[in-house]
Amino acid sequence: MLPLSLREAVDALAREPAALPVAGGTDLMPRVNAGMLRPRALVGLSGLAELRAWQYDGATAVIGSGLTWARLAGPDLAAVAPALAAAARRLGTPQIRMMATLGGNLASRTREADAVPVLAALEATVIVASAGGMREFVCDARPGAQLRPGELITGVRVPVAQGPQEFAKARISTGFHATVALVADARTGAVRCAVGGIRPGAERALRAEAWLAGRIDPGTGRLVDRDDAARFGALVAEGLSPGDGSRAARAHEARVVAALVGRAAERVWAP
């Protein structure tokens, strides 16, 4: 069905627990096309204008989950969440970006969800609606797993950018990419880094973040030592949780992550 309002949509999801909400379909349809999934019912979200808006809300911005990645890459949202816009430019093909939405990316169960490390680094919260009302939870490693039946992601609340943000992505194997999001807060000097694509969901590198925060000159906002970027990358890769891949694959992943983080940090904080 094609609800025209959020209320209709969540009511429909409540009535029909098997219904799948569909916005862009780019995550759903490959499985349907391959015969892996046979939906019992679909709730199309293309009629929900409220999901396709964003607005400031104090020091944060609420970004609608129905915004496509092509839209997220636009200049307005690039000013609000530069890392998200950078991720949007690297996501898929133009045809995918045209249809795929932020909410669908968060709800996807694949480990290739570029929004997740960005939002984890941003310490964003995910706003979901259900027939019972709205709630908001912190975007952790796997926001899709926090969804309860009948809930619909309506948006994310991200802090408006207070400093440089960076996103980097590199292929690690066929169909899989490592993604890195760096977020800096110029006022507090905090640094946040999240790695995605390697493990399910995203992983924050808290220890490396704390280390790097101490290596940034508070006066200039730059690294005191140029090599610290590479050291930071190695530290992030070291802190990754052990994966279940082969040893060679894990070594490769760690190397890719270290390089990615190092490059991203260099772009942001190079002296």
Add this chain to the structure above:
Amino acid sequence: MTTADGERGMTGEPDETAGSWAIPGDGSAAAPPGSASAVPGLDAGASGFFYAVDLSAVDGGGGRGGSRGGDGGTAGRHTPPGGNEYAGDYGGMPASEPPPSGFYDTMAAPGMGDGGFAGGMPAPEGVGPGGYPGGYAEETPPSGFFHAFVPAAEPPPGSPGFGADHGFPADGTSSWRPFVAGDAGEAPEDAGPLYAAPIPDPYATGPEAQPHAGYPAPGGFDPGALETTLTLPQIGGDLPDPGASAELHPPSGYFHAVSIGDTDFGGLPSGTFGGADGFGSGAEFGSGAVVGEMPEVQSAPPSFADLEAGFGPDLAALPPDASAAVPPPADPLTGPMPAAEPLGPSPMVHLAPAAPADVPAMPGTFGAGAAALPPAEPVVSYTLNVNGALQYVADGWIGDSLLTVLRDRLGLSGAKDGCGQGVCGACTVLVDGAPAAACLVSAATLGMREVTTVEGLVGPGPAAIRQGLIEQGAVQCGYCIPGVVVSAHALLARIPRPDEATVRRALAGHPCRCVGPNRMVAGVCAAAAATPPDADHEIPPDASAFAPAGAEDGR
């Protein structure tokens, strides 16, 4: 046998959810399935395709096991359309021998609507003497894949979705060749040498033809295998050609139409049957509904000659017995057609009893198939806005992608079915003016967003793109080119003079394994340079809230 959607196991069952799935606000709710005229633009011929007949369980149309069937799959895509290459591509078949009819399905008809190889497939030139219409003719029925596209009504002139401006040959010649070789904004008026050979009448002779080596064996194809993986309904009926190998015919699982037992020719549109010669004038054929020429009509039933106007030279070409085995069911898009004379009993009647039992017919179309039905799959009727016209899609499976609907229901085969995962870009269409992978768009949830296929791209801009691609040598197999044109058009509509990097980003979703991206980019750049900046702004930059300016290049 199954209907086009029957392979998904959803047709034929009275659908209790259909009512609640009516799309609010788009007018489709008011249009009962089959009421063609309830939706404006519906009579534009789009909906008038009949999916006639599969007579065996095996579809030559390969693909990937049929979840997105109807496409020629890899074989169809990459096979040179010339005649003798078929044999070479298919494992040592002597080039002088006519390939089994299934090959034509596979290769000559890479998609259901791709030129619409109705009934007989185009005969390659150079087939051996005696091959047609003798051996080939009888083997065609078991080939299992006939697309007899018969438009329900003549497309109104100037109908944006259908007509001669559609990028398809309007002369009835079978050709799946995309518009790329065509002139600016014009469909190629003929298929060139590709399918110029006359199509033998596959039904000209009886079923006593010798079996062909390339034929799918009944034992070689296991409908149950499809059932397990794809939940396809089983295909009823015996395969008429035992002792052949099925390797060459991967079952696509996509069977259009057909419970033979309970179909009749009551579904025939009142089209022109060209009389005893079996030729339609050709000019009446809608773009996707090009029905193959069948010059070698051996026995045209005189009853067909009475029918007026227009379509189905293939049907006219059929002798009564054979055509009874190839019943074009009333298309659910348009509802039952005016009745024509019933045909005589079919010699293939042994196929008939099993079909209704195993495979449901489309709901509202075949009543007899409702006895033994697989569990219902949810279907929904909705309206799509395609190429400026509203197209009513009745009882479509909710899992149908836009690509499936465009190709199989609406007959717009310009978007190609490549990967089904949004990777290849061959299915690119414009949704609200920005390129999108049609295979990843859920058609049922699209609402009234404007879909523009490559058939709808007319005018100097797309023509310049095509010409640029041709002149720069970007077209080899051509499978990806429709998508490239769509993406390039979307780019140039927003950025009339993009630099090369922008073009490259815009075409990033179109991997081409024939010639690579460079010639493609060069072709689009040449088109941009050749087009006056203001010549082509069919898509206003602010056309869509979904697609901001610059969406096509990711910025």
